[in-house]
Amino acid sequence: MNGKQRMAAQSRQWLVEAFFELLKHHDYHQITVKDISAQAQLSRRTFYRTFKDKEALLDYYGNEMVHNYLQRLTNLSAQxxxxxxxxxxxxxxxxxxxxxxxxxxxxxxxxVLLAKLSPQAPKLYDVFQAPWHIKGSKQEVAYVMSFSFGGFWNILNMWLVKEQPDSPEEVAHTLLKALKKMTYQ
Known part of the structure; x- marks a missing residue:
């Protein structure tokens, strides 16, 4: 990555951080590009070189989170x-x-992020190989991924809204317990 690319990446990071800082105190619809730029201590011109609008910033954040999650997932060893x-x-x-x-x-x-990221779910299926993946048609994989993506997203929506959410291990084990009961009936 050259210096210009590093600076662009840093600007994106500062703008995302500024956006979330503003979300702590203001309604999303009240936040303007000017507000985000000022909070990030960057010009509006820099904002618009980076993002089309604040919706594009939100899309970028969602895509980055999915990308970062997949990176973590691919780091799991086969064992x-x-x-x-x-x-x-x-x-x-x-x-x-x-x-x-x-x-x-x-x-x-x-x-809103779910609706934007959900169409990408079938593509995620091929990112890593897992023993429980089916060898199905594109349509079958789309059904499986839509079901999974929506279910997991809804759990996150219910779980992480809490001030003191249960541990990740507790949530995973609760879900495993229920899934095992469903498969053995």
């Missing part, structure tokens, strides 16, 4: 690729983002 470990990794990742996620939930923006 640790159990469904339990994947669940714990999933919930631990999002738990680390809980302050930002809680702000998005309270501002009714978290489900």
């Amino acid at each position: 640790k690729m159990t469904f339990e470990q994947v669940l714990i990794t999933f919930f631990a990742f999002w738990y680390d983002q809980r302050n930002e996620i809680r702000l998005l939930i309270k501002q009714n923006l978290f489900m």
Whole structure:
């Protein structure tokens, strides 16, 4: 990464941080590009070189979180690729983002991200190989991923809105317990 690219990445990071700082005290619809730029101590011109609008900033954040999660998931060794470990990794990742996620939930923006990221879910299926993946058609994989993506997103929406959410391990084990009961009936 050259100096210009590093500066652009740093500007994006500062703008995202400024956006979340503003969300702590203001309604999303009241926040302007001018507010975000001022909070980040950057010009509006820099904002518009980086993002089309604040919705694009939110999209960027969502895409970055999914990308970062997949990076963490691909770092799991093949020996640790159990469904339990994947669940714990999933919930631990999002738990680390809980302050930002809680702000998005309270501002009714978290489900907006779901709607924008959900169409990408079938593509995520091929990112890592897991023993429980089906070898199905594109449509079958789309059904499985839509079901999974929506279910996990709804758990995050319910879980991370709490001031003191349960640990990632507790949530993963609760879900595992229920899934095991469903499969053995």
